[in-house]
Amino acid sequence: MSAEAVYSELIEVAGALDVCMAKIRAAQDALAVTAAAVSRAESADSAAVPQRERSALIDSVLRGKPFDEWNLWETAELLQLPSDGPFVVVAAEVVEPGVEALPAIESKLRSMDVFSVWRLLPDLHVGIVHVRSDEQLDHVLALMSRTTTGRIGVSARFNDLTEAAHALRHARVSLRGRPEPGVNVTVFDGSILATAAVSAPEVMVKLAAPVVESFDGLAPGERDVLFDTFQVWLDAEGSLREAGELLFCHPNTVRYRLHRIEQRTGRSLARPRDVAELSLVLEVYRRLMWNRDRPHRQP
Numbered sequence: 436m437s438a439e440a441v442y443s444e445l446i447e448v449a450g451a452l453d454v455c456m457a458k459i460r461a462a463q464d465a466l467a468v469t470a471a472a473v474s475r476a477e478s479a480d481s482a483a484v485p486q487r488e489r490s491a492l493i494d495s496v497l498r499g500k501p502f503d504e505w506n507l508w509e510t511a512e513l514l515q516l517p518s519d520g521p522f523v524v525v526a527a528e529v530v531e532p533g534v535e536a537l538p539a540i541e542s543k544l545r546s547m548d549v550f551s552v553w554r555l556l557p558d559l560h561v562g563i564v565h566v567r568s569d570e571q572l573d574h575v576l577a578l579m580s581r582t583t584t585g586r587i588g589v590s591a592r593f594n595d596l597t598e599a600a601h602a603l604r605h606a607r608v609s610l611r612g613r614p615e616p617g618v619n620v621t622v623f624d625g626s627i628l629a630t631a632a633v634s635a636p637e638v639m640v641k642l643a644a645p646v647v648e649s650f651d652g653l654a655p656g657e658r659d660v661l662f663d664t665f666q667v668w669l670d671a672e673g674s675l676r677e678a679g680e681l682l683f684c685h686p687n688t689v690r691y692r693l694h695r696i697e698q699r700t701g702r703s704l705a706r707p708r709d710v711a712e713l714s715l716v717l718e719v720y721r722r723l724m725w726n727r728d729r730p731h732r733q734p
Contacts, residue, residue, distance in 0.1 A: 489514060493554045497524075497561060499600030507596055514552045517565050520594035523572070525562040526606035528585040529555070536560035537582050549575060559607070563599055566592065580620050586610055589622040608636070612722040628718045636723055643719040646712075649699045662717055664692040669714060 492510055511518040527536035537553075537560055544551045544564065549571065553562040566572040572592075579587055588609030590602035605623040612621055623629060631639075650658040664682060668689060671677035675686040682689065693704055702709035 485513075489552070490554060493552050493563070496563065496596055496599045497554065497603050499597070511596060514563075516550050516552060516563065516596075518596075520596075521566055521592040522594070522596065522599070522602070523564050523566055523592055524590040524599055524602035524606045525564055525579065526588045526603065526610060527560040527562075527579070527583060528587070528610060529558055529560055530585055532557060536585055536587075537562075537579060540579070540582065543578060543582075544575065547571075547574060547578070561603065561606075563596070576620050576622070580618075584619060587620045588612075589620060591623050605630075608722055628714060629722065631715060631718070639715075639719045640723050643716045643724065646700055646716045647720055647724060649701075661692050661696055662720065664689060665696055665713065666717060668693060669710075 492514055496510065496514075508518050516522075525537075529536050533555070535553075535555055540560075540562065541551055541553050549564060549566065551562050551564040553560065555561075564575060566575060576589065588606040590605040590609070593599070593602050609621040609623045615621075650661070653661075664678070667681050668675070668678045671681060675689045678689045679686040696713070697703055700713065702713055704710055704713075
């Protein structure tokens, strides 16, 4: 066989090999696509069980289930949360049953490097959010405020997940409190007065009711003016002049309003004990009773 014939045979063999290799590569590509599809399906199936377990874990944390140190660390790990705070609990009002009040909030917060877990309850969309700083908390609150027009209650910060059940109660109470005009996010401040006011809501409302009822002859707006004046006077550390400046009225007007409070309650603002009692009553009213005579509003 001549050299040309051999060369021609080699060309034919090379061409056949190229065809075979192309078929092999095509088969490999098809196998890779199939394997990827199977892997995705298996991942989806395997993720369904952890999601159910995750929901159960979130429920356990929010209900205050006892944890030892190891279980607490393991729970945080499974929920992909830091084991230490600070955390806040968020409670957002659900407008339509079964629909999240804050859609896709977990992924939105994660894009801000904020870890959180969320659970949809019949009346609330509840989350446990890890916040590292005041600035980060401000960003979280701003995002939630933009995401919904419904009301949102936020607990004070806490450091241990075992405190989440108490924090949820405080977030719920924040939803019952008197909102600031134009603000849909209310943060529980965690002060001694605020904590005392909501520690036993039914008991505190019963104790505060006689004092609040002493203003029943007034229109709700007039009563609120007196209560707001008392709060501003407290914040001004008892200064009539400073309270008047903050309220845009004359100090004598502040004095007159405070005197009306004394007349109706039988307390004297010159006695520290009476001032302390009235301060607690006002806190209970603001957080638990402010809308009791506004039947068109839901607590």
